[in-house]
Amino acid sequence: MAQPAARTGPGPRRAQDIFAATFALLTELGYDGLTVEGVAARSGVNKTTIYRWWPSKDALLGAALIDSRLFELTVPDTGTLRDDLHALLDQMRKLLTGEEAGAVVAAVLSAATHRAELAEVTRSFFLDRLGRELPLFERARRRGEIRAGLDPKTVIDLLAGALWVRVLLRGEAAPAGFVRETVDLVLRGVAA
Structure with missing residues (x-):
């Protein structure tokens, strides 16, 4: 049959x-x-x-x-963790400051605070993103750029969190220089 x-x-x-x-x-x-x-x-x-x-x-x-293609990110492979993170965070910056994506993110996060199923959806979104970003750290570890035992999730949380707070919570601009400065500041603390 x-x-x-x-x-x-x-x-x-x-x-x-x-x-x-x-x-x-x-x-x-x-x-x-x-x-x-x-x-x-x-x-x-x-x-x-x-x-x-x-x-x-x-x-x-x-x-x-x-x-959705609206939230597509290309995981960079530039040869260094610093440049990979600059490129990744710059893509995030462009998404969050873009009119359509920024409005969607704000609406979802606002609603998710009161709806368990939607909160789970946002957790799934961020877990999916983290899974896509982990290869940056695996390559950096093989190149000896980061110390052993470093938690990539913490690094991404620090970087993306700074951007999300600046753009979504404070409603301020996040110029490209902000991305570079933030990445450089965090990497000083995670270097091998």
Whole structure:
């Protein structure tokens, strides 16, 4: 007997349309105004199709955060940890100061403080990001650039945290010089 075909999700272009509609509605209407029905209408995809792939709006929002092109980051490989972190943090800076991504981040973080499922979605997003960033530290360790036992998560928290506080909490600019200064300051403490 033939096995049923595995669910593979919507095609990449269709998924990006759904994610774009999700983010647009989130920033226009807030988390409470975001509905799967609204996403279906905005993206031109039937709501039952959306529910087939994502059982709730939080699941949809989580997939959008992790898989949307809006939050794409290229993990650099420049040959040095310092330059890798400069490039990575500069990408984060551009995302957070970009009108669309900054608005989405602010809306998600605001809503996540009151909704357990959405808080789990944001944790998954940050764990996914950390997993993508770990190779920078593995390469740096092999090159002898960082001391043994260094926790990469702490370094990323220090760097990204400084940027997030500056941009999202204080509402201040984060010029490229801020990125370089922050990376250099943190690396002085983690060098081998």
